[in-house]
Amino acid sequence: MSENEQGRTLDAGALKALAHPLRVRIYDILSERGPQTASTLAKLIGETSGATSYHLRALAGHDLIREVPDRGTARERWWERPKGRINLPGPDEASTPAGRAAAQIVTSEFFLLRHRALMDYLNRPASETPEGWEDAGLVTTTMLDLTPTQMAELKEEITGFINTVIERYKNDESTPGPRRVSMRTDIFDIATRSDADSEEES
Incomplete structure (x- = not known):
């Protein structure tokens, strides 16, 4: 089985780097929408580009995201989430109180976003559903x-x-x-x- 199929299990450092609601949101958007810049993320999230740039660097520091090669400029960098699944260790699997707290934050935020996306889908007006997708879900x-x-x-x-x-x-x-x-x-x-x-x- 390849590494992509097995997935990457986040170590304590990566888990702690991700354990912030805004970083989980950024990570989720990169998974859902593909590459983004600090500016485009700021518009989607409702934050300043300075804040999103700071969180992007923190995520990149633990290889949770990476800069898109051959795209963007020195002032406008594009970021993407590497392909492949990630495995989140549960709170009980963390060896320290700080690790357990980080696991709880990340897990809670991921499932909150997941539920929100499902409710958005269930409550989407028919007028906003693209043709051919009405009964696809x-x-x-x-x-x-x-x-x-x-x-x-x-x-x-x-x-x-x-x-x-x-x-x-x-x-x-x-x-x-x-x-x-x-x-x-x-x-x-x-x-x-x-x-x-x-x-x-x-």
């Missing part, structure tokens, strides 16, 4: 009763399918008019009242 929730082993097997199957889709479309330039698409997958067990009761009694 899918938002679904399914409840299953699984054992840990079954859930692990399902996770492996879905991960394999996602990797196949990525390989199929990542360099496809044969069809005009593509739009950036967010593909979301969640598999998690739901805490029951009995779980909470057990914790209270222990």
Whole structure:
């Protein structure tokens, strides 16, 4: 399996560099919209270009983003997020209190932005939906009763399918008019009242 397929697991330094709401937002925009400058990011976020430039340098210092080669000038630099997935260590995986706090900030901000993007999609007026995209999306929730082993097997199957889709479309330039698409997958067990009761009694 290649490094891109495995993904990059952020170390403590990179995680701490990313642990700022504005930096997570910048990172998310670069993932969603592609290369940007400090000025274009400032307009999108509602900050000054000086602030976005500062945060861009902090992200670049830990190789979270990089300057786009052969584009821009000395005064107007373009930045991009390198291709490939990243893996965020959970708070429980961090070895220090500072690391756990950084993991919590980054995870919370990413999921806040993810939920906001989903709600924007669900509340988008029909008049703003491009022709041909009216029924292209899918938002679904399914409840299953699984054992840990079954859930692990399902996770492996879905991960394999996602990797196949990525390989199929990542360099496809044969069809005009593509739009950036967010593909979301969640598999998690739901805490029951009995779980909470057990914790209270222990």
